[in-house]
Amino acid sequence: MKYYLGLDLSTQQLKCTLINETHTVVFEDAVNFGRDLPKYNTENGAVLHGNDIVTSPPLMWVEAMDMLLSRLAKTPYISDIMAISGAGQQHGTVYWKDMQLLQELDPTRTLTDQLNNAFSIAQSPIWQDSSTTKQCRDLEASVGGPEELARLTGSKAYERFSGNQIAKIYQDKKQQYNDTECISLVSSFMATLLLGKLAPMDAADASGTNMMDIRTHQWIDHLLEQCGGPDLRHKLRLEPEEEVHPLAAINRYYVERYGMNSGCQIMPFTGDNSSTQVAMNLQLGDCVVSLGTSDTVLMSLKEAEPTTESHLMAHPTDKSAYMGMLCYKNGSLTRQHFRDIYADGNWDVFNDLLNAAPMTSRYMGFYYWMQEIIPFAKGIYRFDQGRLLDGDFIVCDNANAKVAGVNIRCMIESQFLSMRVRLERMMGGANSSGNQSPTLKRILATGGASANLCLLQILSNVFGVSIYKNQEGSNSASLGGALLAKYGTLSKTTTFDDMVKQHQRSNSEPELICQPDLTATSHYTSLLGEYSRLEDLAVHQFSLSH
Numbered sequence: 001m002k003y004y005l006g007l008d009l010s011t012q013q014l015k016c017t018l019i020n021e022t023h024t025v026v027f028e029d030a031v032n033f034g035r036d037l038p039k040y041n042t043e044n045g046a047v048l049h050g051n052d053i054v055t056s057p058p059l060m061w062v063e064a065m066d067m068l069l070s071r072l073a074k075t076p077y078i079s080d081i082m083a084i085s086g087a088g089q090q091h092g093t094v095y096w097k098d099m100q101l102l103q104e105l106d107p108t109r110t111l112t113d114q115l116n117n118a119f120s121i122a123q124s125p126i127w128q129d130s131s132t133t134k135q136c137r138d139l140e141a142s143v144g145g146p147e148e149l150a151r152l153t154g155s156k157a158y159e160r161f162s163g164n165q166i167a168k169i170y171q172d173k174k175q176q177y178n179d180t181e182c183i184s185l186v187s188s189f190m191a192t193l194l195l196g197k198l199a200p201m202d203a204a205d206a207s208g209t210n211m212m213d214i215r216t217h218q219w220i221d222h223l224l225e226q227c228g229g230p231d232l233r234h235k236l237r238l239e240p241e242e243e244v245h246p247l248a249a250i251n252r253y254y255v256e257r258y259g260m261n262s263g264c265q266i267m268p269f270t271g272d273n274s275s276t277q278v279a280m281n282l283q284l285g286d287c288v289v290s291l292g293t294s295d296t297v298l299m300s301l302k303e304a305e306p307t308t309e310s311h312l313m314a315h316p317t318d319k320s321a322y323m324g325m326l327c328y329k330n331g332s333l334t335r336q337h338f339r340d341i342y343a344d345g346n347w348d349v350f351n352d353l354l355n356a357a358p359m360t361s362r363y364m365g366f367y368y369w370m371q372e373i374i375p376f377a378k379g380i381y382r383f384d385q386g387r388l389l390d391g392d393f394i395v396c397d398n399a400n401a402k403v404a405g406v407n408i409r410c411m412i413e414s415q416f417l418s419m420r421v422r423l424e425r426m427m428g429g430a431n432s433s434g435n436q437s438p439t440l441k442r443i444l445a446t447g448g449a450s451a452n453l454c455l456l457q458i459l460s461n462v463f464g465v466s467i468y469k470n471q472e473g474s475n476s477a478s479l480g481g482a483l484l485a486k487y488g489t490l491s492k493t494t495t496f497d498d499m500v501k502q503h504q505r506s507n508s509e510p511e512l513i514c515q516p517d518l519t520a521t522s523h524y525t526s527l528l529g530e531y532s533r534l535e536d537l538a539v540h541q542f543s544l545s546h
């Protein structure tokens with residue numbers, strides 16, 4: 001039997017999924033950064049410096065790789081793994097000081113031991129960072145504004161996008177920037193580790209840099225220069241990779257240390273959202289809502305016009321298509337925070353409070369616990385009958401449980417209403433040549449919080465469509481990686497769709513989880529206008545205080 005490995009280096013953990021020839025998952029595991037690697041002092045995988053600078057240590061990711069591979073080496077599959085691909089949290093950048101170290105890896109020692117000095121920047125900026133507003137405005141101004149940057153690259157400038165992160169390091173950390181030999185994204189960093197030499201960024205993940213032409217998938221010289229000066233092209237070295245094909249065989253280090261197959265091929269790695277798109281194999285009218293550390297909304301698009309509030313990214317397996325995406329920072333960590341302050345850290349209590357609070361049009365809340373991406377705002381804004389409150393809700397009998405429940409309900413409804421308002425706008429833009437816009441038919445839910453059926457029912461009610469989940473594999477980004485690994489061995493002779501169809505089984509069809517209560521949907525539809533109006537007021541209030 002041949003096996004295919006998918007890795008996913010997400011915000012909070014490094015996960016793996018191993019599939020066989022017929023796409024059955026045979027092994028899954030994860031190294032959790034907080035639980036398994038506490039010495040790096042991260043909180044939920046990240047280090048917060050002051051208000052808006054958020055990083056993770058690349059050496060922690062290297063050590064997670066050491067741990068995961070030692071666990072994998074204890075399985076009977078290791079020597080029959082034919083190919084590896086995978087995913088990384090998007091936008092984060094790794095700064096290599098000494099690539100030579102990768103060529104000289106000694107199989108008797110860990111990677112952590114040997115790559116201690118490999119990085120010129122010990123803390124990599126990650127997607128949660130929002131400290132590059134100045135660089136964003138400069139980048140937009142250099143091409144004539146946010147709309148033009150979105151037209152060129154698929155997105156206006158966002159604080160977390162890699163080009164703006166690189167620009168800040170170029171401007172503020174000159175010495176470390178000059179010491180940098182090469183720059184990787186989190187995804188291509190994983191592929192680089194396994195290859196023992198620099199791996200290209202794949203075009204789908206490079207769409208999250210603000211530096212790649214969204215149509216041709218080539219770097220745009222002017223944007224490279226604006227972000228990282230004349231040396232950046234040299235530090236990236238390679239153009240974005242738009243094919244899924246073998247880059248080279250795995251470095252001999254892994255063969256000698258772990259007994260991996262010397263013929264095991266390393267494929268390009270992609271962004272975690274693109275990899276989720278692969279695992280879900282989206283059909284027209286499907287939309288993925290991923291409730292991971294971030295909340296994201298994904299759609300496959302054949303044609304599209306970039307907007308200034310959503311992202312247009314290259315499709316991971318179809319050069320001529322796109323992925324439309326919305327991304328929210330206040331996803332699971334904000335829900336988790338509410339669980340901790342209102343529900344003693346218990347999801348069941350959280351759900352009881354949520355269900356005890358009825359739907360209402362009286363109370364509305366916007367909970368930007370962390371600096372939000374869309375809209376760009378921070379803080380908590382509560383409204384009672386359209387009026388901004390100074391403090392908490394005053395709920396008739398003022399019982400604590402009721403106030404907690406109203407806040408939890410307002411937070412969840414507000415998260416999902418924001419997705420609906422913006423998804424509808426994104427789909428409206430997906431008909432650039434006058435064709436009818438795609439209609440939303442179903443939502444495929446994934447990510448850690450998709451384990452919570454109460455949340456999924458509200459999601460279904462807000463959108464008025466049924467929710468489905470994949471039956472195979474608990475983590476879609478690493479499953480997508482495993483499928484990409486296999487596809488890379490076949491892509492010369494078959495399409496991705498044909499490869500998937502060949503092994504379709506009853507349990508490879510997504511499973512129906514819940515259906516909408518259409519009375520609730522009408523209620524939410526009637527709130528959309530007021531929701532947008534109050535959101536504008538909240539954003540205005542935020543801008544007054546900044």
Ligand SMILES: Nc1ncnc2c1ncn2[C@@H]1O[C@H](COP(=O)(O)OP(=O)(O)O)[C@@H](O)[C@H]1O
Nearest residue numbers: 010011012013292293332336347447448449452
């Ligand atoms: N029952 C639950 N209800 C709501 N959220 C949950 C539940 N179980 C797990 N989660 C959330 O899932 C999150 C992790 O999701 P995951 O997709 O694994 O994240 P990532 O891929 O970014 O590391 C946790 O932060 C946690 O808050």
Ligand SMILES: O=C(CO)[C@@H](O)[C@H](O)COP(=O)(O)O
Nearest residue numbers: 010011089090127292293294
């Ligand atoms: O910034 C984005 C997408 O643009 C995030 O979705 C990151 O890719 C983090 O992913 P998770 O750890 O939440 O899966």
